[in-house]
Amino acid sequence: MRLYDTWSRSLVELPEPPGPVRMYFCGPTVYARAHIGNARPFVVGMWLRAWLRANGYDAELVHNITDINDKIYDAAPGASAELAARATQWYLDDTGDLGLGMPDHLPRATDSVPAIVAFIEELIAHGHAYESGGDVYFSVASHPEYGRLSGQRPDQVEQGEEPTALKRDPRDFALWKTNKPATEDTWWDSPWGRGRPGWHIECSVMAEQIYGPAFEIHGGGLDLVFPHHENEVAQSHALGHPFAQIWAHNGMLRFTGEKMSKSTGNVATIRDALEQWGSETILVFFLTASWRKPIDYSEETMRQAAARRDTLRNAFTLEPAPVEEERWRAFVVTLDDDFDTPAALAVLHEWATVGQLELLRRGLAIFGLESLAEREEAPPEVRDLAERRARARTERDFETSDRLRDELGALGWEMRDEPGGGYMLVRRA
RNA sequence: GGCGCCUUGGCCGAGUGGUUAGGCAGCGGCCUGCAAAGCCGUUUACAGCGGUUCGACUCCGCUAGGCGCCUCCA
Numbered sequence: 001m002r003l004y005d006t007w008s009r010s011l012v013e014l015p016e017p018p019g020p021v022r023m024y025f026c027g028p029t030v031y032a033r034a035h036i037g038n039a040r041p042f043v044v045g046m047w048l049r050a051w052l053r054a055n056g057y058d059a060e061l062v063h064n065i066t067d068i069n070d071k072i073y074d075a076a077p078g079a080s081a082e083l084a085a086r087a088t089q090w091y092l093d094d095t096g097d098l099g100l101g102m103p104d105h106l107p108r109a110t111d112s113v114p115a116i117v118a119f120i121e122e123l124i125a126h127g128h129a130y131e132s133g134g135d136v137y138f139s140v141a142s143h144p145e146y147g148r149l150s151g152q153r154p155d156q157v158e159q160g161e162e163p164t165a166l167k168r169d170p171r172d173f174a175l176w177k178t179n180k181p182a183t184e185d186t187w188w189d190s191p192w193g194r195g196r197p198g199w200h201i202e203c204s205v206m207a208e209q210i211y212g213p214a215f216e217i218h219g220g221g222l223d224l225v226f227p228h229h230e231n232e233v234a235q236s237h238a239l240g241h242p243f244a245q246i247w248a249h250n251g252m253l254r255f256t257g258e259k260m261s262k263s264t265g266n267v268a269t270i271r272d273a274l275e276q277w278g279s280e281t282i283l284v285f286f287l288t289a290s291w292r293k294p295i296d297y298s299e300e301t302m303r304q305a306a307a308r309r310d311t312l313r314n315a316f317t318l319e320p321a322p323v324e325e326e327r328w329r330a331f332v333v334t335l336d337d338d339f340d341t342p343a344a345l346a347v348l349h350e351w352a353t354v355g356q357l358e359l360l361r362r363g364l365a366i367f368g369l370e371s372l373a374e375r376e377e378a379p380p381e382v383r384d385l386a387e388r389r390a391r392a393r394t395e396r397d398f399e400t401s402d403r404l405r406d407e408l409g410a411l412g413w414e415m416r417d418e419p420g421g422g423y424m425l426v427r428r429a
Numbered sequence: 430g431g432c433g434c435c436u437u438g439g440c441c442g443a444g445u446g447g448u449u450a451g452g453c454a455g456c457g458g459c460c461u462g463c464a465a466a467g468c469c470g471u472u473u474a475c476a477g478c479g480g481u482u483c484g485a486c487u488c489c490g491c492u493a494g495g496c497g498c499c500u501c502c503a
Binding site: 028172303305314334401 | 444
């Protein structure tokens with residue numbers, strides 16, 4: 001299997017099974033309900049893990065929770081820890097309801113502070129960082145490789161608006177920030193006084209705490225390439241750690257519906273999407289685009305995803321054809337080639353058309369969509385209505401028949417007539 | 430100003446130097462009491478302009494439009 005790697009800007013072949021393939025995908029900063037775009041790295045990470053495991057890999061996924069951050073302080077003055085805890089639970093609930101299971105590890109920044117302090121001390125000892133007024137900064141000039149991941153030219157980087165008096169070089173970034181009592185109600189002790197870690201160092205440390213200094217895949221949104229991942233790789237490489245072999249960056253989700261825009265802050269949360277469309281439609285939606293490309297979230301694109309979901313589910317009401325195991329190969333080819341889910345989806349549709357239901361079920365299961373293969377048993381009152389309608393039809397009392405069909409519809413059930421008076425009851429999503 | 434990405438038929442989205450994925454929607458038909466589901470058929474696609482080539486949607490250049498990032502947005 002090969003995957004596109006941002007570092008080398010090329011497709012990189014994964015080692016042969018069983019690997020291992022250790023993956024670290026950047027998770028959310030917990031200060032509010034995560035929006036649907038935040039679900040993409042989670043979904044991609046979980047799908048990759050499932051696919052790798054199905055192919056005999058020893059695959060593992062770490063997804064971190066950033067629970068120390070300015071946004072959290074801003075959102076809940078005086079109660080930031082409580083908000084972070086609550087928002088962490090929201091995220092776990094929301095992603096859990098996607099039905100993909102959970103990553104192997106969900107480390108919190110707040111649990112890693114001693115390790116972060118130790119990592120920073122080592123950077124200082126090696127001359128890659130310096131203390132300044134209670135803050136500690138990474139010295140970009142000490143690391144000539146800086147900028148390689150993102151391709152940014154340090155001399156062209158736009159300067160931030162923050163006063164940089166404490167930095168030796170405006171490009172330097174914070175590893176540790178001294179506590180500001182007026183706005184920050186959490187802090188940790190360190191050799192440089194009370195403070196808190198910077199964002200980038202949290203991820204370097206959490207990844208290495210679990211995997212050690214080298215692992216296979218580091219994932220996250222394309223918007224994190226610079227500065228977040230550039231800084232992570234600088235911190236770890238500066239200490240001679242190999243860190244990630246492959247950098248996998250997922251494309252951004254765009255809100256293109258009329259009612260939504262990120263600038264107005266009016267965006268759908270994962271919870272909103274779950275309530276409006278359900279997990280199956282969300283997963284099919286993510287399947288329709290390559291993981292590296294942008295994907296548009298709108299009423300129209302979601303409606304289409306829902307229609308696709310129905311098409312796939314309807315396949316299971318048909319007579320299955322004898323399993324042709326060799327057809328599985330077509331699916332493997334698509335996913336082993338940079339995890340091309342749109343192509344894989346086309347294969348699933350092909351199987352649906354020709355009645356390869358066992359393969360279809362197995363393929364859907366990779367993406368957490370095995371529920372599409374399940375038929376829900378109708379409750380007694382629904383079966384009773386259906387029987388009455390069947391009788392009315394037999395007696396050619398179509399007025400009663402149509403009325404009963406409407407009643408079934410109101411209960412969320414669809415009655416599909418078959419030749420010879422038989423019928424099938426199908427749950428409408 | 431810098432780094433990078435994208436532009437395929439009504440919509441979404443693969444793909445290849447010459448044989449045109451897939452889905453949704455639309456239209457016609459079969460089936461049905463009528464539907465639904467399914468099946469069959471169907472709708473002059475590759476932003477524009479140059480160049481390379483026997484031949485480009487596919488390679489190169491330019492233009493236009495869109496998007497991401499530029500120190501704490503997945």
